[in-house]
Amino acid sequence: MSDNAAAPAPEVEKKPSPPPELKRSWGDEAEEEDDKLPPPPSPIGEGPSKSEVSELDIETLKIDESKKKVNEFLEEPEDSTIEAVTTGETPYTSAATFEELNLSPELLKGLYVEMKFEKPSKIQAISLPMILTPPYKDLIAQAHNGSGKTTCFVLGMLSRVDPLIKAPQALCICPTRELSIQNIEVLEKMGKYTGITFECAVPVDSGSEKFNRNPVFAQVVIGTPGTIKRWMSQRKLSVQEMKVLVFDEADHMLAKDGFQDDSLRIIRDIRKAQRNAQVLLFSATFDENVKNFVSKVVHDYNQLFVKKEELSLESVKQYKVFCPDEQIKIRVIGERILELGEKLGQIIIFVNSKKSASMLHTALVELGYEVTTIHGALNHEDRDKIVKEFKDNLTKVLISTDVLARGFDQQRVNLVINFDLPIKYDNTEQPPGRRVPREPHFEVYLHRIGRAGRFGRKGAVFNLIMTETDRVLMEKIERYFDSPVTEVPSWKSEEDFAVALKSAGLL
DNA sequence: AAAAAAT
Incomplete structure (x- = not known):
């Protein structure tokens, strides 16, 4: 069951000595402490x-x-x-x-x-x-x-x-x-x-x-x-x-x-x-x-x-990248971001469906990148294992549905990628046949990007924009939070991504 | 149409 080993309560100790200065770079920490947070x-x-x-x-x-x-x-x-x-x-x-x-x-x-x-x-x-x-x-x-x-x-x-x-x-x-x-x-x-x-x-x-x-x-x-x-x-x-x-x-x-x-x-x-x-x-x-x-x-x-305007968007730098098609989205993740490898911390890539998760997983693995994937259709044992490996920093890139959008806390995550933008599906009580324009899911967006930049650390998010719908969704998100999202000028330019990540404090 | 939890 649980911790029953009630040690006889020792004296409460004086406050521990002041914490180490947090000036060290993320990468340093990761290398030194493979096992620990x-x-x-x-x-x-x-x-x-x-x-x-x-x-x-x-x-x-x-x-x-x-x-x-x-x-x-x-x-x-x-x-x-x-x-x-x-x-x-x-x-x-x-x-x-x-x-x-x-x-x-x-x-x-x-x-x-x-x-x-x-x-x-x-x-x-x-x-x-x-x-x-x-x-x-x-x-x-x-x-x-x-x-x-x-x-x-x-x-x-x-x-x-x-x-x-x-x-x-x-x-x-x-x-x-x-x-x-x-x-x-x-x-x-x-x-x-x-x-x-x-x-x-x-x-x-x-x-x-x-x-x-x-x-x-x-x-x-x-x-x-x-x-x-x-x-x-x-x-x-x-x-x-x-x-x-x-x-x-x-x-x-x-x-x-x-x-x-x-x-x-x-x-x-x-x-x-x-x-x-x-x-x-x-x-x-x-x-x-x-x-x-x-x-x-x-x-x-x-x-x-x-x-809502003051909700945690400061420590996470937001970017959008226009990608002509899905293949490009995948290549952007691989060639422009994952290529940077060790220089980056851990990464979570959010998708909107399990299918999307499997597709992206297969595609990235085929391109030679090491990724793991979690969603609700996996059995519990596998889910626990994948989360544990990620928390132990044994894996660097995790593809996830919104199962991990909320609350998941892994301090080494400093980059979130929205492969799909979060969408509201609950357009309830619509007259039959009437289509309501898709709304972004603002709350889920906020929760997703909150996976990066925990505890006031630096973080960034790349939103991959493909369709006109995506563009509109992105605009609505910017307006809702009153927080502009910086455009990465060209998906073709490695330099543009490096600049973005540097400016977010991650490189 | 999604995801999740669980029946």
């Missing part, structure tokens, strides 16, 4: 960029006097990107240090020693008091990609668990098995000294999952909707002691074309047993529709939002 660039949570760190000085949150009031965050003006709305009488004070949060010494040790955190990142400073202060209100929290959302809710879950109660008390639901596993790994690390038990609720391939699995005693459960629902309906997962329910990628989990039905059902069942269970919704994106809907799902809630 490079050290995080900053000790601040999953922290903001370095520049942000130095000026980060979180002030007291305003106490809301009336029913519902908007607190513009009292950061330096240029830094005031997070807007908080609180309800009720509870005053919240932004946490400048982890000590202020009344965490257990064991949990603090995990933060300092295992996670190498020094003080809360901005989103953590603001959201953690809201999560941890009674009465435990629901929360809708939006924050930038790679800004430390995961650590927020993992820390939230760990600190709300009563170590003495050996039953599930916190549940986190994620859209994919990959994200569930990743989140479990964070929880394991952060909670290492707490002795809090956990289990990952994702489907397993073969017969290893017996007909009659044992009831879950783990205190924290993280997994995908189907498996969690099954465990609940089979009475293997008790919700009697449930205190916290987290939805990672909450906008997708509650979207009609996402996991809305499953999610609502799980919320309902938990609330039936525990009326006051706290519901936490986290995502980098909440479009207006979803925002409206989710506000009906949560009860008395606080919220944190970021303007």
Whole structure:
């Protein structure tokens, strides 16, 4: 099951010595540490960029006097990107240090020693008091990609668990098995000294999952909707002691074309047993529709939002390349980008369909490039293996469907390629026969490019534009985020790509 | 028409 080896809580150690300067180049790191992740660039949570760190000085949150009031965050003006709305009488004070949060010494040790955190990142400073202060209100929290959302809710879950109660008390639901596993790994690390038990609720391939699995005693459960629902309906997962329910990628989990039905059902069942269970919704994106809907799902809630124009597009340099046909798109990837080989970090190439993934995989392999591919039609074992190889830096180029668009965290990825632009398919309620012009999927676009430039590192995206439709989609994306995408003048020019990557800080 | 999860 999990980490039960509760070491007798040693003294919480003093903060670790200041982190190494992060001036070394990406390539250097990759060569030196084939096996390990490079050290995080900053000790601040999953922290903001370095520049942000130095000026980060979180002030007291305003106490809301009336029913519902908007607190513009009292950061330096240029830094005031997070807007908080609180309800009720509870005053919240932004946490400048982890000590202020009344965490257990064991949990603090995990933060300092295992996670190498020094003080809360901005989103953590603001959201953690809201999560941890009674009465435990629901929360809708939006924050930038790679800004430390995961650590927020993992820390939230760990600190709300009563170590003495050996039953599930916190549940986190994620859209994919990959994200569930990743989140479990964070929880394991952060909670290492707490002795809090956990289990990952994702489907397993073969017969290893017996007909009659044992009831879950783990205190924290993280997994995908189907498996969690099954465990609940089979009475293997008790919700009697449930205190916290987290939805990672909450906008997708509650979207009609996402996991809305499953999610609502799980919320309902938990609330039936525990009326006051706290519901936490986290995502980098909440479009207006979803925002409206989710506000009906949560009860008395606080919220944190970021303007879409300010959502993480700064650290990732965006490019578009016009390619006459599909063959050229493939050649651009091979001859213009993958040729640069060792000079680049890891790369994810996003496609819109499994078919597209297989096609591209075959084509690139035929051209002699080493790539691996992941999508939902592979068996679970293979998926896990491909992700593990990529995370261990054993493979450099990963072709993926949107299964990895959200949340996937691999710090060495600094380049994303959109072989296909993300499209919305849910043009629902159209009169028959009427074709609606294709819309880009803005949220997916943002999530995809958020795979590069994690933690304020440099990153770039190449959007391969082939048809007139692509061109229009690209324009809409630029307009939506109010962020121009630089054109690579000619797909034929190696120089043009080198210039682009240099300017993005990757070469 | 897509993807994902799972039945």
